[in-house]
Structures are given as structure tokens and as C-alpha cells.
Amino acid sequence: xxxxxxxxxxxxxxxxxxxxxxxxAVIYIRGLDWRLDRVTYSENLSYGVKGALxxxxxxxxxxxxxxWRNNPGFTILVFALHIGLLFTPIFILGHNILLxxxxxxxxxxxxxxxxxxxxxxxxxxxxxxxxxxIALPEVRMMTTxxxxxxxxxxxxxxxxxxxxxxxxxxxxxxxxxxxISGEILLIAIPFTKLSHFILFFLSxxxxxxxxxxxxxxxxxxxxxx
Amino acid sequence: xxxxxxxxxxxxxxxxxxxxxxxxxxxxxxxxxxNHLDVDRAKLWSSIQKTCKSxxxxxxxxxxxxxxxxESCFYYIANKRDPKQVPSYKIQSxxxxxxxxxxxxxxxxxxxxxxxxxxxCTCCNRCAVYCPFGIDTGVMFSYVRGLLFxxxxxxxxxxxxxxxHRIYRAQMDITTEDWVDTCEWMAEEYEDxxxxxxxxxxxxNADIIYTVNAREPKHYPEDLAEAAILFRVAGENWTVPxxxxxxxxxxxxxxxxxxxxxxxxSVYAAMERLKPKRMVVTECGHAYRATVIExxxxxxxxxxxxxxxxxxxxxxxAEALRTGKLKIDPAKKIKxxxxxxxxxxYVRNAGLGEAAREIMGYIAxxxxxxxxxxxxxxxxxxxxxxxxxxxxxxQRNIGLKVKRDQILKTGAKLVVSPCHNCWDAIxxxxxxxxxxxxxxxxxxxLIEMIEVPEHLKPKEE
Numbered sequence: 001x002x003x004x005x006x007x008x009x010x011x012x013x014x015x016x017x018x019x020x021x022x023x024x025a026v027i028y029i030r031g032l033d034w035r036l037d038r039v040t041y042s043e044n045l046s047y048g049v050k051g052a053l054x055x056x057x058x059x060x061x062x063x064x065x066x067x068w069r070n071n072p073g074f075t076i077l078v079f080a081l082h083i084g085l086l087f088t089p090i091f092i093l094g095h096n097i098l099l100x101x102x103x104x105x106x107x108x109x110x111x112x113x114x115x116x117x118x119x120x121x122x123x124x125x126x127x128x129x130x131x132x133x134i135a136l137p138e139v140r141m142m143t144t145x146x147x148x149x150x151x152x153x154x155x156x157x158x159x160x161x162x163x164x165x166x167x168x169x170x171x172x173x174x175x176x177x178x179x180i181s182g183e184i185l186l187i188a189i190p191f192t193k194l195s196h197f198i199l200f201f202l203s204x205x206x207x208x209x210x211x212x213x214x215x216x217x218x219x220x221x222x223x224x225x
Numbered sequence: 226x227x228x229x230x231x232x233x234x235x236x237x238x239x240x241x242x243x244x245x246x247x248x249x250x251x252x253x254x255x256x257x258x259x260n261h262l263d264v265d266r267a268k269l270w271s272s273i274q275k276t277c278k279s280x281x282x283x284x285x286x287x288x289x290x291x292x293x294x295x296e297s298c299f300y301y302i303a304n305k306r307d308p309k310q311v312p313s314y315k316i317q318s319x320x321x322x323x324x325x326x327x328x329x330x331x332x333x334x335x336x337x338x339x340x341x342x343x344x345x346c347t348c349c350n351r352c353a354v355y356c357p358f359g360i361d362t363g364v365m366f367s368y369v370r371g372l373l374f375x376x377x378x379x380x381x382x383x384x385x386x387x388x389x390h391r392i393y394r395a396q397m398d399i400t401t402e403d404w405v406d407t408c409e410w411m412a413e414e415y416e417d418x419x420x421x422x423x424x425x426x427x428x429x430n431a432d433i434i435y436t437v438n439a440r441e442p443k444h445y446p447e448d449l450a451e452a453a454i455l456f457r458v459a460g461e462n463w464t465v466p467x468x469x470x471x472x473x474x475x476x477x478x479x480x481x482x483x484x485x486x487x488x489x490x491s492v493y494a495a496m497e498r499l500k501p502k503r504m505v506v507t508e509c510g511h512a513y514r515a516t517v518i519e520x521x522x523x524x525x526x527x528x529x530x531x532x533x534x535x536x537x538x539x540x541x542x543a544e545a546l547r548t549g550k551l552k553i554d555p556a557k558k559i560k561x562x563x564x565x566x567x568x569x570x571y572v573r574n575a576g577l578g579e580a581a582r583e584i585m586g587y588i589a590x591x592x593x594x595x596x597x598x599x600x601x602x603x604x605x606x607x608x609x610x611x612x613x614x615x616x617x618x619x620q621r622n623i624g625l626k627v628k629r630d631q632i633l634k635t636g637a638k639l640v641v642s643p644c645h646n647c648w649d650a651i652x653x654x655x656x657x658x659x660x661x662x663x664x665x666x667x668x669x670x671l672i673e674m675i676e677v678p679e680h681l682k683p684k685e686e
Contacts, residue, residue: 031279038522040529059357066601067293067355074293078357138301139292141308142317147290196287200358203283207359214518214529216576216600219540223576223600225354 002172005179006098013183020190021198028202037210044213051212051222052205058225059204065225074132077125084122085154088115089182094165116166119158126155146192153188156181229258234265234377236481237388243398246388251615252381262377264335269376270328277324281368284360285321288313294362297355299603299627300345312352312362315345320369339378342369344617347609347624349569354600370480379479380614386475387484394491395439395471405467407442411450420683424453427499428464433541434501434533435465436472436492436516438509438645451668452507455542458675459550463505469495472506473645474515478610482523489520496532504535508666510568510644511608513537518575537571539643542667543580546587557674559589562637566595566628566651566664567602568644576600584667585641588674593635603627605642607650625654633660640664 034040041048058064068075089095092115096106110118130151133143160181164174189197196203211223228234230245232255237243249255294312295301301310308314319338323330330338346366353361373379374387389396399407408424416422425431435456441448456463469491476484496504506513517535521528536544545551565581572578578599585592595602606625611617628650632640642648642664651664 028279028283031282033278034527034529035522035525036276036278037280038519038529040527043527043529055359067297067357070296070355071293074291133290136292138295138306138308138311138314139290142290142292142311142314144290193287193289196289196358199283199287203280203287204359206280207353207361210361211576215574218576220576220579223354223573 001176009183013186017186017189024190024195025198025202028199039210039214041209047213047217048209051217052208054222055204055208056201077128080121081125084118088118119162122158123155126151150192150194153185157185227263229262231255232258232262232377236391238391240392243388243392246385255381262332264330264332264376266328272375273324273328281365287358288360294352294356297352300624303624303626310345315341316362316365320365335376335378338369339373342366342373343380343614344620347604347611349604349608350574371482374480380616382613383475383479383610387479387481390476390484390488394488396473396475397439397443399439399442401468404442404470407446408449408465411446415450418683419454422453422457425464427467429499431462431464431501433461433463434499434504435463436470436504437507438473438512439471440645448668451672454672455668458677458681459545466495466499472512472516473509475610477515486523489516490524492516493524493532501533504533505541506535506537508538508643510570510646514570514574537577539577539580539584543583552676553587553674554676561639562591562593563589563639563641564593564595564632564635564637566605566640566642566647567599568647569604569608573600593637595631595635603631605647605650607646612646612649622657625650629654629658629660632662638662643667
């Protein structure tokens, strides 16, 4: 079981994750249409690139935009969650030991204490985002079962990993649950709203080009996001 | 009844059809017929498959329902934070649902979509500035209006407006002759006070071709005279085209994309014919948006730009003040507190916020910004054609509260509003809420303030 999950299933999960994301990006870009979208993407490329970069970069910083600044609590939760989600699995010691065993190389690693902190941060962020969905009427109204499910899918590898590492008993059960939930997360990304892993950048770039080329970017410093 | 006599899927293309629609007071028969209109589901779905591509599909799909767009929408604020006014909810429950059902929706659903697309969204695009994923619900509702138009679910006034453009190449029934006569009449009318005043028609190779909003010749012809006076004082070599003078586009509000194309092509044809160096557009927001920002795309111009460079009126005024073509008499600057209404269409959606500040710097001693302002400003409440739609008057009036409160907070009693829609909405909000404000375009203000060279003044007899 363990061998299968950490062998072929890892290959399959990453295979689906990467090809899925590439496919999403290709489909998105191919579906852009200068006349339907009313943006001359290629004709005014330099303005477009500037607009796209501004549109992505400012939103990548907490409090970098009006919207982030207007909602400080949400902003902190979202950034904490995403930093934890992205950094922990790549730089955690356990994954890198595995990497060295299997492929003979490993990445720079973060101290265990930091990994633990990031894990707890992810779990707490998910809990608060879950509660936020229930507490705020304007969010509750729109929230679907998929929205709750995705929060659980994102948190599951962190909860199971944390228990496997720190739990006193049932290590084998929790580590298997950890691997399976991690693989589910990887596979879910291209097929669900989690596809914003790549589509965040493309959608932001598109709107940035729209404002950069057509909606004022040629006549002003660029929109104050 | 699959198609009504007045309410149907065919755009208005003859004067008789237009007259029949106009004769139906408040669209009573029109809306009654709408209750029986069939939805052509196959056409709806095939149109979506052809025109709803990755941008909109992705917006609908990745929206994480976080609710950050809620506070960005003036309707949400004006309607006591009703969750049903959250932009994401509004679009997911309309366009999102149509796509989910593959176009399989009924008459009642389409009417709900029409009511949402017109009375809950003015396509001001403010939510786009606040969404982390860059989802522009205003763009999507504009797209939805196009789907609705093709199915005959369009507010009565918008159907008329689109028909006007198709027949007269103007949003009102003004013929070429009416227009030319109005120009000549206004020049004569003001000639006593402004000797030699002319509104030059169809002059080739002028520095400026000036284009307007049909309401000006129809309802406020003095606006044309004021434009002529300011061009004369500034020493501009300018002209108006006898055809292709109309910048506005009710067709855009109606989602009549073919009508939009016909309209802007008439303006571009005037540019080609008269070969002016630049075009200046009157003090209107959606006119500029339609003809300058969106128009080139409707006409299929690959540059995304109008055939000649175009300035909104605020850009021309800012330039004229900066270069000294127009000089303000310091004694006549506005002394009282004054605020400025940023039009969504040429500020948020065309980047002209700075020109407005530059002008206010020249003309006002106590300029007070609304909060928020520039590209973050709230819609006046009357955008997207809403001012003109009787069916949604109550919803429009509720929406005006946000602008009312913004103006009140500035403490100013005078609002400069170089946009016909905003101007109307502010006039109406005064009528509804009586907060004791005045509102004005730039032209009449400037005429009171500019220094007039001696040779342009009337000779004493």
C-alpha cells in the first residue's frame, strides 16, 4: 500500500497536476479573443504586459491593493493560508528526505518548528475561512457544498501530516491518510476552483491587459488596484 | 404567442415600428407581450457556445464566493447590504445558471435575468477593481444584455433607443437636416454676444472634429453654442460633421451589438471623410466609452483605436487651460466648496481622472474630493441606461442614496458633472432627496470664468 501510494500514485498525481494545469493554461489562452473580449492583446502588447504585471504583482502582496487593505482580517487569513499551502510541502524535511531516498537529491529545508507553525497556520486559516463562510450573510448566501469541500481538501494533508508526525499511535494509518489526501489535493487542483493555482495569474493578467491597453492604461499611470 | 407585435426578437429598423413602440405609453403592451415571449433555447445556447469564451467562463468558474465584491457595489450598500445584491451572486444566479442549464430556461427566468441585468447592475465595473481574481461582473452583465436583446427581453426604452440608432444614427429622432439647422440656429442665436461665432460644418482637415450627445441638439442646444464659444475663445480650428456627429450608444446599453457597430461606423466615416487631426467628444461618459473605448472593437479596427486620436471634453479643457488657450480670470474662480463627479465610463474605464483634477485646480478655490474618488468612485446611480428606464425607477432611486451621501460628506453644494448620465442622476437625486445641491457641466462654468480677448467681445455701439 505504502509503496504503491508513494510510487505510482505519486507519479500519477503529479502527472495529472502538471498536465492538468498546463492544459488549463493552454485552453484559457486559446480561448481569448480580441474581438469578443474587446482587448487588442497582441497589437498593443507593451501596454498589455505592463498592465498584466501590475495587475498580478500588486495583488500578490498583502495590503498591496485597495481590496486587501479594506479587508485586513480576510487578507491575513488568505495570505497565511497560501504561504503555508505552498511553502510547507516543498520545504518540509520529511518530504525532502523522501526525495533524497528516491531520486537522490533534495531541496533546501525549513526547520521543523517552522514547518509545524506553518501547518498550524494553514489549519487555523481554514477553520476561520470555514467559519467566515457561515458567519457572513453575503458569503453564506453564495457558498456551495463545493466551497466547503475544497477547504477540507486543502486542509486534510496538513491535519493528517501533523497527526502522523506528532501523534503517539496509529502512525501507519495517519501517514497513509496523509499521502492519500495530498494526492487528492494535487489531482483536485486542475479540476476544481483550485485551478486558480494557475488561473489566478492568467485572469489577473487578462484584466490587467484590458485596463492597460483599453481602459485607460495608455492615458494614465495605470489603474490604482 | 412566440413573438409580440412590439416585443420580439427583431431589432427596430423602420420608422413605423419605432412609432408603434413610442405610441405604447410606458411600454404597457410591450411588457404584456413580453410575458408570452418564447425563449429560443437552441439559439441562446448556441450563441453562448460561440461567444462565451475562456475569459467569462473562467470568471464564472473560479469565483471562490469570497464576497469581497459585496462592498464594491453601490447597490449592495444602498440596499442595506442585501446578500442578493452581491455582484457574484447576481451573475452566478443569472448567467451562471443559464450556462449550467445549457440555455434551458423559461420566460420567467429570462425576465428575472433582465431585471437583474438592468436594475441591479449599471455596468460601472467597480467590482472588477476589488476582485482578487480580476472578475469583472459589469462586463458579464453587459454580455448578458446582449443575450437578452437577441431573445427580445429588453426594457422598452432600450428597444426604442437601439431602434433610434439603427434608423437615425442617433439616440433620438434627429435627422441630418435637424442637426445642421440646430447648429446654424445656435450660431445665429449667440452671434450678438459673440461676434463672428460659427459652428463650422463639414470642414475638411480641421484640427478638431467635435461630436456630441443627441440630447444636446434636441434638448439643450445652448450646449452646442457654449462649445462653439469655448472653441472660438481658445482659437481652435474646428468643425462638426453633418453626419456621424452622435457619440452616444443606447444600443450599447441594450446589448444591440449590430446597432453599436452601425452607430460608431457613422462617426468613423466622418473622420475618414473630413480628415481632422483629432476628435473631441462632448461632456458625456458613455458616449466616450462607446465610440472611443469599445467602438473600435465593434467596428473591427485591429488597433483598438479610433481612426483619429480622440479626446474627451475634459482632456481638451485640461489641455486648453494648461497651454493657455483658455485663461481663467482669477477673480471669477469658484469660491464656494465644489466637488466633482467622476464618471465611471471615462474615469474608471478610460483613465481620465487626472484631467478632471487638473481642471479643478484651475477653476476652483475650494475643491473637495468625494470619498472614494477617481477610478474608485461610485456610479452616480443612473449608469448603464438606468436613468431612462421607467420600469426600474424605484430601484434607481434607492441606488442614488450612495451618491447622495458621498456628496453630502464633502459639504459642497455644487457638483461639477461632465457626464450627461451623472448630471441627470444628480438632478434626480436632488429632486427625490432634496439635499439642496446644484450641478453643472463644465461649459457654462468655464464661459463665466474665462478671460475673453477684446477682439472677441461685442463692439459697443
